[in-house]
Amino acid sequence: MSETSEALEGRSGELTEDAIVRFRGERPERGWRSLLYRLTGGLVNPGLGAAERTRRDRLRRIRRGVPGTHQIAVSSIKGGVGKTTVSACLGLVLAEHRGDRVIALDANPDAGTLADRLTGDTSVTVRHMLEHLESAYSLADVARYTSLAGRLQVLASEQDPAMSEAFDRAGYERVCSVLTRFYNVIITDSGTGLVHSAMEGTLALVDSLVVVGAPTVDGASRASKTLDWLVAHGYAAAVANAVVVLSCDRKSAEVDPKRVRGHFESRCRGVVDIPHDPHLASGGRIELERLRPATHDAFLALAALLADGFGGRPADRRA
Known part of the structure; x- marks a missing residue:
C-alpha cells in the first residue's frame, strides 16, 4: 500500500456526517414534533423529544470506527x-x-x-x-x-x-x-x-x-x-x-x-x-x-x- 493510500485510509473514519455537514439545527424526524416542523415549513421547531435524542445518541455510538x-x-x-x-x-x-x-x-x-x-x-x-x-x-x-x-x-x-x-x-x-x-x-x-x-x-x-x-x-x-x-x-x-x-x-x-x-x-x-x-x-x-x-x-x-x-x-x- 502506498504512503498516499495509507494516509487516505487513516483519514477515512473522519468523513462522517457530523464532521462535514454544516450545523442545521436539531430537526425532529419522528412524531408530532416532525409533523409540526414540516407543516410550518421549519418556522416552528419544537426540537427533539427524549426518545429521539436517545435514538440519535445510539446511532452515533453504533457508527463508531x-x-x-x-x-x-x-x-x-x-x-x-x-x-x-x-x-x-x-x-x-x-x-x-x-x-x-x-x-x-x-x-x-x-x-x-x-x-x-x-x-x-x-x-x-x-x-x-x-x-x-x-x-x-x-x-x-x-x-x-x-x-x-x-x-x-x-x-x-x-x-x-x-x-x-x-x-x-x-x-x-x-x-x-x-x-x-x-x-x-x-x-x-x-x-x-x-x-x-x-x-x-x-x-x-x-x-x-x-x-x-x-x-x-x-x-x-x-x-x-x-x-x-x-x-x-x-x-x-x-x-x-x-x-x-x-x-x-x-x-x-x-x-x-x-x-x-x-x-x-x-x-x-x-x-x-x-x-x-x-x-x-x-x-x-x-x-x-x-x-x-x-x-x-x-x-x-x-x-x-x-x-x-x-x-x-x-x-x-x-x-
Whole structure:
C-alpha cells in the first residue's frame, strides 16, 4: 500500500456526517414534533423529544470506527432462549447503520438456523469455505460462501449432522483468520455446548461477549450458570465486560424481573431487555422493518452498548 493510500485510509473514519455537514439545527424526524416542523415549513421547531435524542445518541455510538476487526460472540448454555434471533437482529442493525463490513457466522455444530432466519440460503456453508480456504484471496472469493440479508453477509453452519463435528476449534480459527482480513465486525452465533471445541476457539478470539437468557426461572438460572462457567474457566474479564440480553418472549408474573435484571447488572457491563415481538416469535425470516418500534429500539440499545467497546482496548480474554 502506498504512503498516499495509507494516509487516505487513516483519514477515512473522519468523513462522517457530523464532521462535514454544516450545523442545521436539531430537526425532529419522528412524531408530532416532525409533523409540526414540516407543516410550518421549519418556522416552528419544537426540537427533539427524549426518545429521539436517545435514538440519535445510539446511532452515533453504533457508527463508531473500528481499528481492525471486532469479534462479538453470542452464547448461552441453554437453547431456545433466542440466541440465534439476537445474533440475527444484532447483525442486521449493525450492518444497516454502519458504513463498513459486518458478517454473521453460524458456529453452531448442530445444524444452526442463523442463515434460515436471515436469508433462507443454506446451500453453501462454512464447511465449503473451509475446503477452499487456501483460495480465498479477496472479498469476492469469501462472498462465494456467504448469502446476503440487506447489508449483512451471512455464513451458514453445516447442515449435515454427520459433517458438523468437522467444524472444530482449528476450523473456526482458520475461518476467522480469513474473515478478519475483510470484515470490520464479526458476529458469531455460538452453539449451546460451551465445552465444544469450536466454542473454545470463539472464546479465544472474542472481543465482546453477549449472553442470552430470559426472565424466567430456567432462562435466568441458565444464563447465570453460563457466566459461572466462564468465570470458572478463566474468562472473568470477559464476563465483567459482557452484555446480558433477556429475551422476553417467555415471562411469568411469578418472577420479579427487577431482581433478575439486578442480578445480571451486578455481574456484567449491561443488560438489555428484548420485548415480545410477534414477528420474531413466528420463527420465520427476520426483517428489520417488520419489528415493532420498541423491539427495534432494544436492538439499537444492544448494538450501541457493544459499539462502546469499538476502538478501545478490549479486556483480556482470560483473567
